[in-house]
Amino acid sequence: MPLESPISFLTSALASSQLSSSNFDLDVASGIAIFFGGKAAVSALALQPLYGQLWHGWYNAPGCHAIAWELARTLLQSSISSYSERLSLSLGIDGKKGPKYIASRSGTVMQYTRHLAYVLVNWRGRECNPVVVGLRVSPTPMELMIVDFKNKVPTGNDTLPPRSTRHSSLPIIPIATSIVACAICASVEDWLSFKMIILGMISSGITSAIMSTGQITLERLKPADGVPPGDGMLLSDTRIVILKGNEEDVNAVTKGRLRLKLKGGGYTLLLCAFIALSQATLQLVFMPFGSLPGQIMFLISLVVSGACNLYLSAKEDDVQSSALITLLNSPEVKTYQASSRASAAVLACLALCWESGTPPEQVLREIVPITPRPWKAWSEFVVNNIKKKNTHFMYGRSSAGAHLGLDDREEKLLLELVDDAHAAYDQYLKDNSISIT
Incomplete structure (x- = not known):
């Protein structure tokens, strides 16, 4: 006797007398289940413009009420000309605060930067595979990334389409x-549950497909003519990002605003909100009248799709960073894993000051303390080496702290700091093909 197909087996199991018993029903559960997972549903929808895949989202998912509310709120809070700005903020494509930025040449200090700076300082792509610098085990290791904008960053309607393949x-x-x-609902002839699942698939699919065709644009302010290069650094607790390039390109990171534009503008948003609201209303009203096997299938589809949305929501920053980095038009990236904050400070000074003539002390002051006696002596060595462009780190040990009267503990700290500086100095010169004598 031939084996039964999996669908036939599941059908017979669901139609068994135990499940069909009147003492067991899911009428209420099948109706209210659609209201779970709203935040995850919105997060999953926000990833569609980054994936750009028309087939994503064609599944029966919970949380459609949250999507309807978010899109309607976007329309209510926006004028026709600014809906794209409000939409990007509502979906989390823009709006997060970036870290402090210090321009090394102009001296400009921004306490907060914009979304792309946040993305860049949290980027952990394959391109960020760091070179380890220094052997000392320090309680304050830091990562330093040098981003050099060799290519112009396109903005406005010329913005490169962000794309990600993560998950x-x-x-x-x-x-x-x-x-x-x-298929199982059809096999047990529960056409009501069948239609409600199909409704969820089509509703979510249309909304996701529309969002996947949305155009993300990067808007930036044009700097004044004659401004110096925009070299500077983004500072977070565990990472320093050095930005090198024209002021206009650096501005794209520190001040750029992201917009999400849809064909049809606000009318398209209204259509998506209406579709999502219709799905929530119809499923809420009709699903309690489905058969028990149909309700079980409906809930299973919601659980699986809700779990998918929840996972994508948890990975939102990962997907977003890999996609939005493409907006920057493939800058040259070099990453170092510094053994200590002192090593990171020396690398930052070399990256910003070696060729530009920027005073190294003002860069050091922003990263490490230079007023305590050991740090003061150390900073003098670092500044002198960079200003003289020594091709080997010079350290006058005999006069290291004599005029400062360092005790044994302070002298030991100074020697450790010098070792950190030496390792960072040699590594940077080696990577930039600067001859070490």
């Missing part, structure tokens, strides 16, 4: 689950 195949699982759930 892009995951929606296959909820799509397949929803299709199987529909």
